[in-house]
Structures are given as structure tokens and as C-alpha cells.
Amino acid sequence: MSARGLPLLLAAVLLAACAGSGAEREGTLYGRLGGAAGIEAIVDRFLYHLADNERSLPLFRNTDIERFREKFIEHLCELSDGPCAYSGDSMAATHRGMDITRAQFNSIVETLQQALADTDTPVGARNALLERLAALYREVAEQ
């Protein structure tokens, strides 16, 4: 390669990298999570890891897991600005009376983080999703 070739090549690589992150920033969080297929995979991995969540699993003892899966997918889709309208019960009504503690809330966040890691969700999208979920803390816990 000529002496001029290398800087040109580097500039091209840097430009391509910028274009990539720009596109990601412009897209919705839904898109960055991988759309419908991405969110379904995240929820399926969440359910897989929930089995090992000793702190919170007992609360799901009487839960219809098929319904939970469907509603959780729908909720994450809407929360991430995807093309869905959540049709389940409100967060407050769903979790009222469960006496969910901060430790239990954190354990569910950890289970979700395991799912996000399994699905290779980009770190920026992971953090953006966790931020939106953290904002729901008062509707879900310590009620």
C-alpha cells in the first residue's frame, strides 16, 4: 500500500464506523433491541433465567406463564417505541399487593441483564432499556 493509502483507508473505516453508530442513534430503541424477533428472544431468555431467580420466582407460583410471556413482550415493545399497544393490566394494578422489595426488583433487573447478554443486545440499547424500566420502579415496587 502507498504512503497515502493507509490514511485514506483509516478515514474510510472511521467514516463507516460513524455512519453505523449514527444510524443506531436515529433508530428507535425497539429497532436497536432487534425488533419483534429480538424482544421475543430477550423475553424467552428472561424466562429461562427466571427459573434460577430464587428471590423472585416464588411470586410467579400461580402465574400463567404463556400470558406473562405475551404481555411482557408487548409491554417491552411499547416501552421501546415499537409498533405495539400494550393490552395487559397496568403496572400498578398487576404488581399491587405483591409487596415487591428493592432487592426483588433488582433481582428481576439482573435476570433481564442475563437475557440481554445472552442475546448479544448492544450495550447502548441495554442501558437505554434498563433506564426506562427503572423509571417504573414506583409503579411496581414498594406500593
Ligand code: HEM
Ligand atoms: C419494571 C419492571 C417490571 C415490568 C416492566 C413488569 C412487567 C410485567 C407485565 C407486563 C406483566 C403482565 C401483566 C398482565 O398479565 O396483564 C407482569 C406480571 C407479573 N410481574 Fe412484573 N414487571 C416488572 C417487575 C416485576 C418484579 C420486580 C416482580 C417480582 C419481583 C414482578 C412480578 C410479576 C409477577 C409475579 C407477574 C404475574 C402476575 C400474575 O400472575 O397475574 N414484576 N409484569
